[in-house]
Structures are given as structure tokens and as C-alpha cells.
Amino acid sequence: MGMYDNADGRIRGRALQARRLRVWTKNPHCANCGDLTDITAGTDRPFELDHTVALTNGGEDTDENCQVLCLRNGCHEAKTRRDLGHRPWVAIGADGWPIDQIPPGEVKV
Template sequence: MAPTLSEARMAGRALQARRLRIWTQSPTCAACGRLTSYPAGFELDHRVPLHQGGPDTDENCQVLCNGADGCHGKKTAQDLGHRPKRGA
């Protein structure tokens, strides 16, 4: 039986180690190039979302800036099929 999404997804210390490892390799947002701060200035994003079959691996992860106008929120909305707000 295949693991469920929650069983397959990395968490805890392993996730924190991955966040530091990937941020250390490239501390800038993969979408806009903005320099991000560790640990709260970015989200670790899956290039191919897990719900679309992407693997939970370092190679499928990237740093995206967060915040009110951050790239992570925009990409997440796009991944879920949401349209951008008018005038945005």
C-alpha cells in the first residue's frame, strides 16, 4: 500500500535541515530574485506540487519569498488554479 501524502511529506528536524540546506545553496527567491532571510523570510516550495505528483525531494524544492506580496502565495494560488485578482 502506498503512503498517503501526510506520510510521505517530510516534517520536523529533517524538514528544518532541508530548509537550511536549500536556503544556504540559494538564499534568493527563485521567482523574483529577492534576497530572503532565514528562517522566516521565505517558504520552501515544491516546483511540481505534491498534489500534482511532484516528489518530496531537495531537487523539487525552491526558495520563494513570502509576505503580503510574496511569490509563494502567488505560485500556490496558481498551482491551485486560482486566477489573479484584477489590477494585481
């Protein structure tokens, strides 16, 4: 997530911890798979707050636009990939190896 650090104005630190508690208290279940998550430090059921509508897609940085996504089942990672527009499939090049970082419509040379 480093690419957005300090550049998007989203809340951090103490304010973010307070939001985590508010949103998690309202619904501690993963918004994707429904698993119960745990806010306790060192838990084996950690979660991340996710913007339901990603900020990059015009979403607001508010509690109402936040949801709980679990890390254990990879739900947060999968949502982040979708938000960034990455495709779930991997293109295979003529040499038989996966092609990555090639935008759709462009041809590898």
C-alpha cells in the same frame, strides 16, 4: 495549508528544518522575484520552501524539487494559488458582487 496536514507524507519538523537550510544555502534568493531571503528566526525577509512541481501535480518531495520563495513580496502565496489551479481573476455576479468558489463552467444559481 491545513487541508494537507498529516495526509500527504511530506516531511516535517526537524527533517524539514534541515531541508530548509540545505535548499536555502544552495540558493537563498527567491526563485520568483530574486530577492535575497533570510533563514534567521524573526527576520523581516522570511521565505517558504516551495515544491517547484507541486506534489498535487505529481512533483517529488525531494530537495531537488524544492525552491525558495519569499513571503515579503507574496511570491509563495501566488505560487501556491497557481499550483492549486485558482484563477487570478474574480468573476462578478449579476448582483455586482464577486463570485468565489464557483468552478469554471458552472453557473451560480
